[in-house]
Every structure is written in structure tokens, then in C-alpha cells.
Amino acid sequence: EAAVTQSPRSKVAVTGGKVTLSCHQTNNHDYMYWYRQDTGHGLRLIHYSYVADSTEKGDIPDGYKASRPSQENFSLILELASLSQTAVYFCASRTGSEQYFGPGTRLTVL
Amino acid sequence: GDSVTQTEGPVTLSEGTSLTVNCSYETKQYPTLFWYVQYPGEGPQLLFKVPKANEKGSNRGFEATYNKEATSFHLQKASVQESDSAVYYCALSGLPGTGSNRLTFGKGTKFSLIP
Numbered sequence: 001e002a003a004v005t006q007s008p009r010s011k012v013a014v015t016g017g018k019v020t021l022s023c024h025q026t027n028n029h030d031y032m033y034w035y036r037q038d039t040g041h042g043l044r045l046i047h048y049s050y051v052a053d054s055t056e057k058g059d060i061p062d063g064y065k066a067s068r069p070s071q072e073n074f075s076l077i078l079e080l081a082s083l084s085q086t087a088v089y090f091c092a093s094r095t096g097s098e099q100y101f102g103p104g105t106r107l108t109v110l
Numbered sequence: 111g112d113s114v115t116q117t118e119g120p121v122t123l124s125e126g127t128s129l130t131v132n133c134s135y136e137t138k139q140y141p142t143l144f145w146y147v148q149y150p151g152e153g154p155q156l157l158f159k160v161p162k163a164n165e166k167g168s169n170r171g172f173e174a175t176y177n178k179e180a181t182s183f184h185l186q187k188a189s190v191q192e193s194d195s196a197v198y199y200c201a202l203s204g205l206p207g208t209g210s211n212r213l214t215f216g217k218g219t220k221f222s223l224i225p
Binding site: 004031033040041042043044045048050056058090092097098099100101102103104 | 142144151152153154155156159161199203211212213215216217218
């Protein structure tokens with residue numbers, strides 16, 4: 001069974017502050033992804049990575065950075081958090097055509 | 111680019127009735143089609159996938175047929191129960207090895223039983 005974990009599971013941040021969301025997978029998958037989930041928008045791709053030390057922009061990358069220091073770890077960084085970034089964030093890893101999702105991080109920016 | 115359109119929710123039904131969630135897609139690729147399910151407080155998980163046109167996928171009493179001519183992949187279940195209450199996502203991906211790296215998701219359809 002694929003295992004993707006995320007931390008923290010919930011976070012409250014202040015506007016203008018820096019936020020780092022972490023993702024860890026134990027499946028030796030090459031591809032990892034960050035999505036945000038909002039009511040009415042479903043899942044939207046922010047960044048993804050297919051190898052350590054390399055990241056690619058997804059469909060909504062503005063205001064987000066990503067870091068892939070190792071095959072197992074993939075972080076999403078909000079340098080200057082804004083109210084509009086309040087959402088649930090999901091990390092996923094991929095093997096073949098199937099993606100396996102983590103449990104999500106609920107981020108509230110005040 | 112690719113797009114997926116599905117039934118706008120929420121959908122509420124009585125226990126034992128049938129559920130249909132419509133899904134239509136647009137792509138220039140030869141996609142694999144997916145249904146994902148998301149239970150409250152969890153991440154989405156794969157319900158099933160169908161890589162070939164005119165084939166059917168199924169799992170947990172749900173099924174969908176890959177209709178290439180109609181570009182549709184409608185999800186159906188004959189008799190719903192409480193445990194089916196969830197958000198359902200239709201998605202597509204290009205074939206592995208074709209350069210496709212991502213899934214394109216619909217906006218999701220929330221389903222729950224009438225209390």
C-alpha cells in the first residue's frame with residue numbers, strides 16, 4: 001500500500017508570514033505533486049517534481065515555491081502567505097498512471 | 111489543454127436508489143480515465159481506472175464505461191448506501207511514456223444520503 005504522509009495536518013498562519021508544508025513518501029516513486037483543494041474548484045496542480053533537486057510548475061504556481069531535496073521529500077513553500085491561500089493542500093506520489101494522495105494539510109491564513 | 115466536466119453537486123439520494131455522476135472530457139491525447147473517491151477528512155483515493163476505450167471499470171459496486179465516441183465516462187451505482195457518501199472526482203491522464211506527467215481533475219461531485 002502506497003504511503004504518503006503530510007505535516008502539519010493543520011496550520012494557522014498570519015498574512016505575510018512564511019509557511020512550509022512537508023510531504024514524505026516511502027514508496028520510491030519518482031513523481032510527486034502538490035495540489036490545492038477549494039470548494040468549487042476541485043483539485044488544482046501547483047507544482048510537481050520527477051527527480052530530486054528539480055521541480056516543475058503546475059497550473060497555479062504563483063505565490064508558491066517547491067523543493068525536492070530527496071526522492072522521499074517534497075515541500076511546498078509560501079514565502080508571503082495571503083488570505084487567498086487558505087485551502088486544503090494535498091501531496092501525491094505517482095507510479096505508472098496512478099497517483100497516491102496524502103491525508104492533506106488544512107491551512108488557514110488570517 | 112485537457113479538461114474534465116462532471117455533474118455539479120451536491121447530489122442527495124435515498125438509500126437503495128441508483129446514482130449516476132456524469133463525466134465528459136476533452137483531450138487531444140489517448141487518455142486513461144479515472145474515478146477517485148474522497149471520504150471526509152481523507153485524501154482522494156483511486157476507485158478504478160480504465161486505460162482503453164470501450165472497456166468498463168468497476169470497484170465497490172461502482173462502474174463506468176470509457177466511451178471514446180461520446181468522450182464520456184459516467185459513474186454509476188445501482189443501490190447506494192451510507193458508506194458511499196463522499197466526493198467523487200473524474201480525471202484523465204495521458205498514457206505513461208507519452209510525456210504526460212499529470213492528472214486533470216474535474217471539480218468533484220459531493221454525494222450524500224438523504225437523512
